[in-house]
């Protein structure tokens with residue numbers, strides 16, 4: 402029997418109240434109830450969660466306890482409703498329904514750039530020079546979210562530019578769409594007392610703060626004193642019991658620092674609940690391919706992050722090496738897409754080739770465009786989930802998709818041809834393949850030739 406969304410929401414609101422009385426002891430009973438409501442939605446993830454909450458010694462159990470006891474109660478309740486209930490238990494089945502109805506990918510999350518402007522002048526970043534020439538207006542962002550909710554999308558992630566340059570508009574959007582979850586990549590330097598008060602009031606906005614490593618690594622790229630400003634912002638968030646996480650990009654230069662025990666302990670101490678790792682992508686005419694990790698370095702990163710997961714109470718996601726948990730590449734609307742500050746709808750935040758602009762098409766029309774259908778029809782790009790990407794590890798796919806669909810470069814400053822891009826990734830892909838095959842076969846001994854789970858989740 403299909404349970405109506407309103408009943409799901411009502412039941413789960415009651416669950417939250419019950420849970421809040423004695424969270425850790427009541428959580429396993431609650432999960433039994435959630436499992437009943439959810440049917441087969443996200444069953445693999447829920448099974449893993451069941452295991453964690455029942456193992457009191459696991460670092461993940463400690464993380465859940467920390468989140469529940471050290472987060473502001475209004476924020477916790479709003480995140481529970483908007484993220485767990487709306488974005489997942491209600492939104493996911495709706496996305497699946499729309500996927501079948503419209504014959505295209507329907508994402509779980511939309512990334513969007515409110516502005517190309519930034520308040521810092523980081524080495525190698527165009528945003529400061531490009532200034533505030535490009536912006537999505539309040540009404541445009543509002544329309545994207547309104548259209549998204551019709552398709553079951555309740556998760557919106559801001560990137561940029563520096564999104565908090567537009568913090569007044571972002572808070573107004575939190576108020577207007579108080580049933581969705583917002584997350585924002587940010588350099589954190591615009592987080593102040595007044596903004597913390599806004600976050601406490603709306604409850605549905607979580608910062609993901611960019612860090613390159615320790616003080617020297619940050620300040621040499623971003624400017625003297627920036628690391629201190631960023632850690633001060635974290636202390637302020639923590640003192641208000643506001644949840645936040647870290648976003649970091651590993652390169653051949655900083656990978657050891659940001660996967661070290663010392664770094665993990667530092668950011669946990671500062672109050673971070675999660676850390677998202679991104680692989681350096683050689684995107685753009687001015688990219689520095691030498692910053693891509695070598696196969697040996699990427700293998701070390703793979704092992705270090707997996708090892709830390711066994712002992713550190715922080716949710717760590719390594720996007721390039723964790724594709725097995727999400728069935729491969731999630732771009733092209735399979736689970737997410739990216740809309741830049743010019744309105745171009747990119748398949749991925751790293752793939753700047755598009756045939757659609759949100760100022761000219763509806764969100765659904767963008768998802769049904771040739772470029773997005775090329776993603777839909779070709780995913781997964783590789784059965785080996787350590788080689789998920791059509792640009793980094795399988796560059797022949799991005800070349801083919803761009804050529805066949807006529808997608809153009811959406812780089813606002815210096816458009817890059819796809820051949821220029823893949824000239825950097827072909828050698829990387831060739832070098833990485835033997836290591837990826839070895840790691841995949843070691844970790845998935847029964848998977849050779851099997852495609853049963855590819856593209857799932």
Ligand code: SF4
Nearest residue numbers: 730731732749789790
């Ligand atoms: S296109 Fe590449 S970088 Fe983007 S989500 Fe897919 S695998 Fe990841």
